[in-house]
Amino acid sequence: MFRPTPTLAGLCLLVAALPAQAKDKPLDGPPPAVFQAVVDCKALSDPAARLACYDKAVSAMDAARTAKELVVTDRATVREAKRGLFGLSLPSIKLFGGGDNDDDEVKEIESKISAIRMASDGFPVFTLEDGARWKQTDGRNTFPKAGQKIRIRKASLGSYVASIDGQPGVRVIRQAN
Structure with missing residues (x-):
């Protein structure tokens, strides 16, 4: 019976939520407008106007995140997702960065x-602690046992x-899985 791991299930939900037109939009292009609005506020010289701009832009960003139109994550979360997906064949998308200088490649x-x-x-x-399953395809008999360390x-x-x-x-x- 197929049971998706939480990481794989989360990735599938995230990919399914992407709009159809996003497939042609490079992820290394300009940031989303709701984020850019926050960045643009720092150019205002009047402190009261800058604060009002930040308040408005941050409220819009929070609303976009709540509506799941904007996803905010950190590098550690990306690394953990890549680790959970290690070895799976996935479509070539730049959802987690990537490219020629991918320092976080697992x-x-x-x-x-x-x-x-x-x-x-x-x-x-072999079923690993995180639920990932790996099958030996060739080589000698390994006689593995539960609890043994494995490096892939x-x-x-x-x-x-x-x-x-x-x-x-x-x-x-x-x-x-």
Whole structure:
């Protein structure tokens, strides 16, 4: 039975909420108008006018956030979302930044195995502490056990390699939860 993780479910809701015309709008372009209005207030020299401008702009920004027309997040939340989505094939969108200079790109994860089951082809499927499932696709027998540490890293040609308790790595693929 398919059970989405909270991170995956949140991402799906966020992507579904994006307007259709946003697919052509680059995320590294100008900021939303409601945010730009706050920034524009600092150019006012009269303190009373600047304060009135800030009050009006911040109220509009808060209303947009409450109506879910504006999403506010921080880098730590983006990193955690990327970590939760590590290994999944997603459409190429710049929802979490990205591009050539993506300092927050997740290249490996470390976790513990919480459960193991054998697939019909005899290879193990590891369930990690966060609920992510990874299936071994080739290599030697790993004889994994629940509670063991696992390190999964990106490898060549879009593949992934898992090392269990420091053993030599085996190829794995992320499975949809």
